[in-house]
Amino acid sequence: xxxxxxxxxxxxxxxxRNNRRLGVIARNNAPIDSWQDLEQxxxxxxxxxxxxxxxxxxxxxxxxxxAKNTAKEFRxxxxxxxxxxxxxxxxxxxxxxxxxxxxxxxxxxxxxxxLDWQVFTLYLDDLSYAEMSAALGVEEANLRKRMSRIKEQxxxxxxxx
Amino acid sequence: MELEQVKAAWQREKAMYFHEVDPKAILADTKxxxxxxxxxxxxxxMTQILCGLLCLGMMASGYxxxxxxxxxxxxVLMLLCLALMLAxxxxxxxRLRVSHPWLPEKEFVAEEREKIAARIAxxxxxxxxxxxxxxxxxxxxxxxxAHSAKMVIALVVVATLACAGIFWFYRWKLRKDLLPIxxxxxxELEYFRNSSKSRPE
Numbered sequence: 001x002x003x004x005x006x007x008x009x010x011x012x013x014x015x016x017r018n019n020r021r022l023g024v025i026a027r028n029n030a031p032i033d034s035w036q037d038l039e040q041x042x043x044x045x046x047x048x049x050x051x052x053x054x055x056x057x058x059x060x061x062x063x064x065x066x067a068k069n070t071a072k073e074f075r076x077x078x079x080x081x082x083x084x085x086x087x088x089x090x091x092x093x094x095x096x097x098x099x100x101x102x103x104x105x106x107x108x109x110x111x112x113x114x115l116d117w118q119v120f121t122l123y124l125d126d127l128s129y130a131e132m133s134a135a136l137g138v139e140e141a142n143l144r145k146r147m148s149r150i151k152e153q154x155x156x157x158x159x160x161x
Numbered sequence: 162m163e164l165e166q167v168k169a170a171w172q173r174e175k176a177m178y179f180h181e182v183d184p185k186a187i188l189a190d191t192k193x194x195x196x197x198x199x200x201x202x203x204x205x206x207m208t209q210i211l212c213g214l215l216c217l218g219m220m221a222s223g224y225x226x227x228x229x230x231x232x233x234x235x236x237v238l239m240l241l242c243l244a245l246m247l248a249x250x251x252x253x254x255x256r257l258r259v260s261h262p263w264l265p266e267k268e269f270v271a272e273e274r275e276k277i278a279a280r281i282a283x284x285x286x287x288x289x290x291x292x293x294x295x296x297x298x299x300x301x302x303x304x305x306x307a308h309s310a311k312m313v314i315a316l317v318v319v320a321t322l323a324c325a326g327i328f329w330f331y332r333w334k335l336r337k338d339l340l341p342i343x344x345x346x347x348x349e350l351e352y353f354r355n356s357s358k359s360r361p362e
Contacts, residue, residue: 011191012184019184032174043191044198049263062263069262069269076273076342101170124171154164 007050014063015043022067028121029071030078032102038074045070108154119146206254213247223302232305239298242291253283267353274346281339288331296320 022039030038046066053062112120122132133140217240224236257276262269300320304313
């Protein structure tokens with residue numbers, strides 16, 4: 001069992017170092033109304049896991065492993081709960097009223113495939129095409145074409161909204 | 162809705178979300194929430210156990226030595242089955258509470274699968290081995306005390322309806338809740354297996 005003071009110190013240090021990373025994990029793995037819930041889940045899971053930390057790996061790797069697995073579990077539970085809710089509230093008026101730009105982003109993002117999803121997310125994060133190209137290892141011209149197709153799809157889908 | 166407008170809304174939300182927080186405040190908040198979670202879990206479990214024991218006690222108070230043996234045997238059978246169902250549920254909740262998110266991804270997913278499989282097994286065991294005997298026990302208990310054939314028929318009808326209702330709930334829970342998660346986990350495990358096969362030695 002780790003010393004309680006040492007545990008507090010490790011926790012505070014790791015969170016301070018990985019706070020932005022934690023935010024990105026939460027943002028990419030939870031719906032917009034649950035970002036903070038997932039962040040909280042990860043923090044609690046990390047806090048409880050610290051008792052078993054044996055310095056076999058770096059604390060950053062340990063934290064990332066906990067965050068990734070917790071996010072995975074959260075996504076699975078959340079996805080299931082959402083599907084169940086949808087079966088209870090199939091009324092389209094309810095869904096329509098609930099639509100705001102952020103929900104539209106989520107809804108639209110869920111329809112995109114792997115690379116399109118990444119391109120769209122980076123576009124929302126305001127990265128330039130050069131930065132996207134460096135991050136994804138895809139040519140700029142290809143990214144521009146992809147993004148223009150995505151924009152058309154978006155326009156088509158939310159024309160009447 | 163324009164995509165630029167949506168992007169601006171996204172950026173605003175992100176700016177609100179990514180604010181610097183004092184790590185010590187996060188530490189205090191996390192510790193408090195972890196403790197609250199433990200307390201809530203223990204309280205819920207305790208409430209469930211006490212309510213279960215109270216119900217069993219109330220039913221056990223119906224035991225009379227002078228009643229016909231079939232009636233008493235039915236009551237004992239029903240109480241035994243209900244107690245086993247309650248114990249199974251409480252034990253499983255304690256077992257499932259333990260999680261190891263620091264494990265490698267593949268092992269963590271396998272552990273999750275075991276948890277879901279255990280929940281499915283509990284549901285199946287309850288329905289298969291305990292529910293029908295408990296309802297038969299209930300019918301035997303009440304039928305032994307009944308004064309007319311009509312009452313016995315009514316009891317059988319009630320027990321059958323209860324059995325059908327619980328069985329429907331079990332199927333619904335399995336289909337809507339547990340099996341989709343299990344399939345999802347299996348797909349993921351399959352992906353891990355395939356990716357480890359395709360990796361060069």
